[in-house]
Amino acid sequence: MKIYLKIWRQKDNLSKGSFKDYTVEDVNKDMSFLEMLDTLNLKLVKQGERPVEFDHDCREGICGQCGVMINGIAHGPLKNTTTCQLHMRSFKDGDTIYIEPFKAEAFPIVRDLKVDRSSLDRIITSGGFVSVDTGQAPEANSIPITYEEAEAAFDAAACIGCGACVASCKNSSAALFTGAKITHLELLPQGQKETHKRVAEMVEQMEKEGFGHCSNTEACQVECPENISVLNIARMNFEYNKSKLLVKK
């Protein structure tokens, strides 16, 4: 099939960007979306042009490195699917597709569709861990954790750190990402001890990075490839308020 593309091209964060038109002729329905871009890039390079820069690595939906806005939707039209796992059978011959980077103040553009998401790393750095050194751990089975607790913690821990939640949010809030980490660690006895310190530090860092406030539109969960629940945000807010109360005392 033949696909028309309008792709955001931008040299760096300081330059102005714009949409450029491209056509890819020989698209196969079994191609992944990124392989369609590879096909375009092959053509561009052969013509001596700069290929479209985009982020990707594992191409199996787990590393979280890929991610673009496809017709205005983070990771494109399929639910619970990363950009790399989207296939061209989701489109039809003659379609025009708009491709843009994940845009947010806290995600400066590196080039074209590549953005800098190190702000998410800094949120984890501020407190998204259990303070245990190598060698300190007790015997693994000494603290039983019920099946349900472990599963619930896992649901939150499944976040791949792609940033689609931020890109989908009209306030560019990172609440889903941050709430997921807080919930993961708070649901396990190993992480509980530090919850209050953690939540205060992570929320503060989130604000420092220039992410907006959550206004409960729930757009993030809709576009999240891992279907991370907005209940994680509620838990974060609850724990945050509790931590403030405790600090005041």
Add this chain to the structure above:
Amino acid sequence: MQKPFLDTKIPEGPLEKKWSNYKQHAKLVNPNNRKKLEIIVVGTGLSGASAAASLAEMGYQVKSFCFQDTPRRAHSVAAQGGVNAAKNYKNDGDSVYRMFYDTLKGGDFRSREANTYRLAECSASLIDQAIAQGVPFAREYGGYLRNRSFGGVQVSRTFYARGQTGQQLLLGAYQGLMRQVKAEKVKLYTRHEMLDLVLIDNKAKGIIARNLDTGEIERHGAHAVVLATGGFGKIYYLSTLAMGCNASAIWRAHKKGAFMANPSWTQIHPTSLPQSGPYQSKLTLMSESLRNDGRIWVPKDQNEKRKPNDIPEEDRDYYLERKYPSFGNLAPRDIASRAAKEQIDAGKGVGALKNAVYLDFSRALKEYGKNIIKERYGNLFDMYRKITGINAYDEPMKISPAAHFSMGGLWVDYELMTSINGLFAIGEANFSDHGANRLGANSLLQACVDGYFILPYTLSNYLATEIKVPKTDIQHKEFDIAEANCSKLLEDFLTTKGTKTAEEFHKELGKELYDKCGLSRSKEGLEKAIENIQKLRKEFKSNLIVPGDAAEVNSELEKAGRVADYLEVAELMCIDALQRDESCGAHFRQEYQTEDGEAKRDDENFSYSAAWEWTTNPSKPNLNKEPLIFEFVKPTVRSYK
């Protein structure tokens, strides 16, 4: 001073005492001195992140590098199945010794006894460590940890976190690493690619790295360098590895004197999704656990035109069940992959490109019902549908073998030090404990054990002799030379201005290797491959096209560097496969098989690790042999009939 020649440094004493003997006698660095010592760790996968965090906790100053935009994306993240540990929670007779023996046998008796034993010995602590970090491993309803069995062993020692064990273990290690970033003991360099290793007075003293966002070339000095750069199975182009996985870091270290061991030993995984067209960029792994309930078959007639569900039983060949009645569909990876290739080569492959075999769940669906199958493999069936558009509850999956894991890598001694003083290699980057074939769920373990539990001791033992050595001067002339060489190389790629992209060269190379140095190898094929690779390398020098320039984001330039190295590594792989006139594990030489087509090992002549030394001519490497001495175990024939 140059290190003594291939000294394995295996400690004295009985097998089960070696590691504790080592630890008791290893030199220590006084906590006050640690903060004066700098360590570079390249790689943030399970091995690199665990090493960097553990070393920083001890008080060393660590610089941590990765090419992704955050450490959490290292390809360890993609591991699905699980991680092994000899906890014996199932009371099913598991023990450190049994795990050691299974690993040694699985590797077809081509690994070092002492290292393999240590891997099993440290396995239990890893589970403790991961649990303490908050890794949500699978649990029983009562709250205790759950286990399952995995690939060709008789006990249940595999711990898992849904189908995302690697992701969860890596997040644990990553969070530990970020905690040390916060403590300012680790400085993080993401989107940085190591271009070269710098030696001063024959010791590893630093690296040259390129900032991939700005194109800037940087110098970094240290008292020791650790390479944790993962596997290079991506050399086959189509593989289960990530797009950025590479051999460049270890290869450039090799060119500075680090030996490469058994480079041709690559595990080809039997259950990946097949290639669907020439545009294909990678192959997705489907967990091996599917083989517990799926039956593998091909049509008997190579001209079969019917849909799989219309082909009656008598026209199907369940070749694994036929050839290996006792293990059947659960035959080990190398055997299952080779058998699939045999069928595909005989023209019995299925699918549009006739490059796959069927994995059929109809019997299991009938026997257990759709709900049970869904509970067991629901996420895999979903993934299959996402990628192929096919519902595997209604018709069989199509699977095929894919390059997956590098058993070969940098040669290291018992201390995980390479043949260069002060250069260590951990995780999949070293030639490791897996011999000629890795057992499922053992490599996450190896990466973690190397980083959390072994390197902190062995690196300290080395650094204890470096305390008086001042900080490395990055203005030293060796840095000048290395940096100039790197810049020149990038410039050469940019100015070749030919017509073929790095990707096109890579695809061609990958096909050549897969055909001739993949599942099955022959003298004739390998010689031909060497010739073709040399030609391709020559063409690369004159006909490569890379647009743009070096002082900016330029992914084509990054690829060019990786492919340039692959073109040399590939030849070494063929040379390595050619010198080994035997079949062992994943290395199957057509000339060396038993009457019924099984691998024929030759312990008398080939019980060694081949450690290759760079000579400046990629076609003429020097072979050094590390004899494998079996003091505690007697090698047997590995049979799964």
